[in-house]
Amino acid sequence: MSDAPLDIRTTGLGKRYGDRVAVEALDLEVTRGELFGLLGPNGAGKSTTIGMLTTLVRPDSGSGEVAGFDIARSRRDVRRRIGIVFQDPTLDIHLTVAENLRFHAELYDMPRARIAPRIDDLLELLEVSERRGDLVRTLSGGLRRRVELARALLHEPQVLFLDEPTLGLDPRARATVTEQVTRLRRELGTTVVLTTHYLAEADGCDRIAVMDQGGIVALDTPAALRAAHGQGGAPAANLDEVFLAVTGRDLRDADALEPALDDARAADRNRSGRSG
Amino acid sequence: MSAAPNDTRPPRRRFERIRPELRTVRMVAWRELLIFRRNPQRLLVTLVQPLAFLLILGTGLQAAALAVGGIDYRTYIYPGVVGMAVLMPAFFAAGSVVYDREFGFLREMLAAPVDRWAIVLGKCIGGATVAALHGAVVVAAAGLVDVPYTAKIVFGLLGLAWLLGFLLVALGLVLAARARQFQSYMSLVNLVALPMLLASGALFPLSGLPNWLGVLTRLDPLAYIVDPMRRLVFPALDFSEPIAQEVWLVPSEVRVTWGDWIVPLSLELGIVTMLALAAIFGAARRFERDQ
The missing domain is CATH 3.40.50.300 (P-loop containing nucleotide triphosphate hydrolases)
Structure with missing residues (x-):
C-alpha cells in the first residue's frame, strides 16, 4: 500500500x-x-x-x-x-431515473457513444434497471440513494465522495447501500x-x-x-x-x-x- | 476518461474549450421543456389573466372607446397582451431554480465541472421557449381581435415573445439566485411584474404622457419589446377616423422616443439583448458566490 x-x-x-x-x-x-x-x-x-x-x-x-x-x-x-453523493438528496424528482443520469453525463462531458451503455451498466450494477423509466418521485428513499450512487459513478470518477450516504434511510435500505458501496x-x-x-x-x-x-x-x-x-x-x-x-x-x-x-x-x- | 472511437470531435480549440458548457446549456434547456411537457395544464392557468385582459377589459374599454369614436381597443392592446402572456411563465421559469435549490438539484448542477453561465443560459433558453409557447396561444388568437395571420405578424410576434421571455427569465434569475423560498421570490416578482407591464405602455400610447410617466416608460425594458410588437400589429388598425387620430395618435407617433428621436428597431432589440446578457452575467456571479 x-x-x-x-x-x-x-x-x-x-x-x-x-x-x-x-x-x-x-x-x-x-x-x-x-x-x-x-x-x-x-x-x-x-x-x-x-x-x-x-x-x-x-x-x-x-x-x-x-x-x-x-x-x-x-x-x-x-x-x-470526482463523484459526489451529497448528504441531502439531489435528484430531480420530476425526471426519470434515466433522464437524471443522462443530464449528469452531458454536464460531465462524457463521450456521447459511451453514455447509454454506461447508464445501462451502472443501473444494472446498482440493481435499479427495472426502474429506469420511472419518475424519481415514485422511488423510495433507498432506491433514490442507489440512483445517486449510480449517477456519481457515471463519469468514471477516480475518487468517490459519500457524505452520510445512508442518512435518513431505514435500517434495511441502509444495509443495502453499505453493502453496495463495499461491492x-x-x-x-x-x-x-x-x-x-x-x-x-x-x-x-x-x-x-x-x-x-x-x-x-x-x-x-x-x-x-x-x-x-x-x-x-x-x-x-x-x-x-x-x-x-x-x-x-x-x-x-x-x-x-x-x-x-x-x-x-x-x-x-x-x-x-x-x-x- | 477515454474517448470512444466514433466520437469525432472538431479540432477547433475555442469550441473545444467550451464544449462542456454548450452541452450544459442544451441539457438545462431540454430539462425545462421536458418538465413543461409533463405539466401542459400550466399553460391554461397562466393564460387566464392575459386573456381576461384582452377579452374582458379590452371589450369593456372598447365599449367606452367607441363613445369617443375610433379604433378597436382590443387590437390596440393586443401586442401588450402577447407580452403579458409571456411575463408570468417567464418569471415562473426563473423561479424554478428556487425549487431546484430546495429539492437539492441545484447542488448537482453547481458541483459539475462547468461554468455557472452555462446553467443560467440554459435556464434562460429553456424558460424563454416555454414562455413563448404561452405567447403563441395569444398569437394564435389574433383573429379574435381582427389581427391578420400574415407570416410577418405571426413569426415576428413569436420571435419577440421569445426574446421577451429570454430577458425576463434572465432578470428573474438575478432575483431567484439568492432566494431561499419560492414565496419570497414570488413576492419580489409581484412587486416588479405589474408595474413593469403597465409602465411599458402596453395599454396606452407613449406620447403625450406626463413627464414622470414618460421617463418611467423609457426606463422600462419591456417598452422596447412591446414597441416592436406594435410595429407589427398596428398597420392592421384602422386609424382613418379623425377622432381616432386625436385620441389614440397615429401609428407612426406611437414609437418609443428619446426626446424627439425615435428609437430605431435595431437599438430597441439591442437594448433588450444586452440587458439580458448583463442579467445572465449577474445571475451567474450570484450563483458563484453561493458555494
Whole structure:
C-alpha cells in the first residue's frame, strides 16, 4: 500500500465561518483504492472537509490535492475526476431515473457513444434497471440513494465522495447501500471517502479518521483504533468506545453537545424536509 | 476518461474549450421543456389573466372607446397582451431554480465541472421557449381581435415573445439566485411584474404622457419589446377616423422616443439583448458566490 499513489493529500487545510472554526489544520493522505472513513458527530467538520475536497467550499488556509489537482486552483480538473453523493438528496424528482443520469453525463462531458451503455451498466450494477423509466418521485428513499450512487459513478470518477450516504434511510435500505458501496469499491477499484456516524459503516473502512471539533483526533485502521483505545488493556469493543476514549464524550451524545454547523447548514438546505 | 472511437470531435480549440458548457446549456434547456411537457395544464392557468385582459377589459374599454369614436381597443392592446402572456411563465421559469435549490438539484448542477453561465443560459433558453409557447396561444388568437395571420405578424410576434421571455427569465434569475423560498421570490416578482407591464405602455400610447410617466416608460425594458410588437400589429388598425387620430395618435407617433428621436428597431432589440446578457452575467456571479 505504501507505494500506491495518493489520491488525496491535504496540508494544514482549514475553514472558518465567521468566528467559528469548522475545520482546522487538517493533514490527510488517502491512497488510491482506499475506502476511507471520516467518523464523528455532527458539527465535527466532516461535511466541511468533504466540501473543500470537492471544491464546493473554498478553504481559508492550507492546501489540498485531489486526484492530482489542486482543490483551490484547478477546481474544474478536480471536479471532472470526482463523484459526489451529497448528504441531502439531489435528484430531480420530476425526471426519470434515466433522464437524471443522462443530464449528469452531458454536464460531465462524457463521450456521447459511451453514455447509454454506461447508464445501462451502472443501473444494472446498482440493481435499479427495472426502474429506469420511472419518475424519481415514485422511488423510495433507498432506491433514490442507489440512483445517486449510480449517477456519481457515471463519469468514471477516480475518487468517490459519500457524505452520510445512508442518512435518513431505514435500517434495511441502509444495509443495502453499505453493502453496495463495499461491492462497488471492490469491483471498480475507486477510491472512496465517506463520512458517517454509523459505526457499522465506519467499521468496513480500510482506515478511519475520527474527527471532533474541526480536527482529526485519531487515525488508523478500525482494528488498530480498537486495540489502542480499549479500557484496562482490553481492546475497545466498538468504535463508540474509541470515540469516548479519544474525546472523553459519547459519539451519540456529542451531537447534542455541539450546536452543529453542519446541522445549521443542513437545516438551511433542507428547509422543506427530506423527501423519501 | 477515454474517448470512444466514433466520437469525432472538431479540432477547433475555442469550441473545444467550451464544449462542456454548450452541452450544459442544451441539457438545462431540454430539462425545462421536458418538465413543461409533463405539466401542459400550466399553460391554461397562466393564460387566464392575459386573456381576461384582452377579452374582458379590452371589450369593456372598447365599449367606452367607441363613445369617443375610433379604433378597436382590443387590437390596440393586443401586442401588450402577447407580452403579458409571456411575463408570468417567464418569471415562473426563473423561479424554478428556487425549487431546484430546495429539492437539492441545484447542488448537482453547481458541483459539475462547468461554468455557472452555462446553467443560467440554459435556464434562460429553456424558460424563454416555454414562455413563448404561452405567447403563441395569444398569437394564435389574433383573429379574435381582427389581427391578420400574415407570416410577418405571426413569426415576428413569436420571435419577440421569445426574446421577451429570454430577458425576463434572465432578470428573474438575478432575483431567484439568492432566494431561499419560492414565496419570497414570488413576492419580489409581484412587486416588479405589474408595474413593469403597465409602465411599458402596453395599454396606452407613449406620447403625450406626463413627464414622470414618460421617463418611467423609457426606463422600462419591456417598452422596447412591446414597441416592436406594435410595429407589427398596428398597420392592421384602422386609424382613418379623425377622432381616432386625436385620441389614440397615429401609428407612426406611437414609437418609443428619446426626446424627439425615435428609437430605431435595431437599438430597441439591442437594448433588450444586452440587458439580458448583463442579467445572465449577474445571475451567474450570484450563483458563484453561493458555494
